[in-house]
Amino acid sequence: MEKKHAAITAIGGYLPDDVLTNEDITKMVDTSDEWITTRVGIKERRILKDKHKGSSYLGIQAVKDLAARHEGALDGVEIVLCSSNTPDHAFPTTASIIAEGVGIKGAPCLDFQGACAGFLYGLQIARSMVTSGVHKKVLLVAAEKMSAIVDFEDRTTLPLFGDGSGCVIVEAVDEEVGVMDAILRNDNSGKNHLIMKAGGSACPPSHETVDKRMHYVYQEGQPVFKSAVSNMGDVSVEMMERHNLTKDDITWVVPHQANKRIIDATARRMGLDPSKVMVNIQNLGNTSSASIPLCLWQWEDQLKKGDNLILTAFGSGFTWGAVYLRWAYDYKK
Numbered sequence: 001m002e003k004k005h006a007a008i009t010a011i012g013g014y015l016p017d018d019v020l021t022n023e024d025i026t027k028m029v030d031t032s033d034e035w036i037t038t039r040v041g042i043k044e045r046r047i048l049k050d051k052h053k054g055s056s057y058l059g060i061q062a063v064k065d066l067a068a069r070h071e072g073a074l075d076g077v078e079i080v081l082c083s084s085n086t087p088d089h090a091f092p093t094t095a096s097i098i099a100e101g102v103g104i105k106g107a108p109c110l111d112f113q114g115a116c117a118g119f120l121y122g123l124q125i126a127r128s129m130v131t132s133g134v135h136k137k138v139l140l141v142a143a144e145k146m147s148a149i150v151d152f153e154d155r156t157t158l159p160l161f162g163d164g165s166g167c168v169i170v171e172a173v174d175e176e177v178g179v180m181d182a183i184l185r186n187d188n189s190g191k192n193h194l195i196m197k198a199g200g201s202a203c204p205p206s207h208e209t210v211d212k213r214m215h216y217v218y219q220e221g222q223p224v225f226k227s228a229v230s231n232m233g234d235v236s237v238e239m240m241e242r243h244n245l246t247k248d249d250i251t252w253v254v255p256h257q258a259n260k261r262i263i264d265a266t267a268r269r270m271g272l273d274p275s276k277v278m279v280n281i282q283n284l285g286n287t288s289s290a291s292i293p294l295c296l297w298q299w300e301d302q303l304k305k306g307d308n309l310i311l312t313a314f315g316s317g318f319t320w321g322a323v324y325l326r327w328a329y330d331y332k333k
């Protein structure tokens with residue numbers, strides 16, 4: 001029996017219209033454009049202002065974009081996966097809401113959460129489903145309304161995050177393209193450095209947790225930065241060494257867009273020229289698990305069949321990893 005590979009065969013994305021600039025933020029908290037730009041490299045981010053729309057709305061729009069630009073891509077989707085740190089509800093699944101919103105009927109729908117590394121975890125889940133023969137075609141969506149869990153009174157976290165969604169079709173192919181390998185790691189000792197302290201079963205919502213503003217992202221910047229720089233660089237180099245890839249073999253590195261300094265450090269560790277690094281953090285901020293598919297979406301017309309990509313991310317948990325991806329198609333508008 002010929003081995004099947006799991007390839008990304010279509011991609012879509014969506015960004016809300018409203019833009020929150022650094023200048024806007026200086027009117028909310030004590031900070032400056034220079035301070036934000038110097039430390040994280042962000043100038044603006046997109047925000048879904050409508051309080052009645054959640055991550056599913058972002059995901060639905062991304063899937064509709066995919067369907068509009070890739071005719072027939074949704075035909076035969078057998079399962080819908082959704083990565084989100086900001087699901088619409090604890091239940092039902094955001095994946096099921098997205099599926100209904102785009103007209104996918106009867107397919108099982110699964111939410112999962114791998115923090116900012118969620119898209120990499122999702123690719124590995126989809127890859128396992130496809131290469132095992134359990135499913136032939138998977139819709140993987142990463143949808144994040146980070147503005148819903150950011151404290152607009154906290155100068156340390158408010159400038160960091162933005163909203164958006166990216167999605168991909170992962171399906172079985174005979175050619176040697178698609179997900180070649182994945183390395184996924186976790187170190188729970190870092191959990192308290194980046195966490196939402198309340199709202200789960202270990203600390204349910206109460207008047208006290210609301211008054212103490214415990215339902216927002218809490219981050220201790222230095223340990224997170226240090227761990228991200230070390231682990232994203234190390235795991236990316238490990239992937240290169242595992243497959244005897246030199247810097248010349250790699251067409252693009254697609255890093256999670258958390259901090260420009262982390263991105264730059266990862267590229268240096270891999271020995272890559274900055275021209276090979278996808279960077280959109282200056283305009284989008286940190287869109288958590290949506291950041292890597294949004295990069296792929298924005299660079300889609302520059303990607304060529306056979307290109308070697310290293311995707312790498314780091315997030316709460318701590319979770320991190322790298323995926324070696326061989327691009328599967330040339331995009332024709």
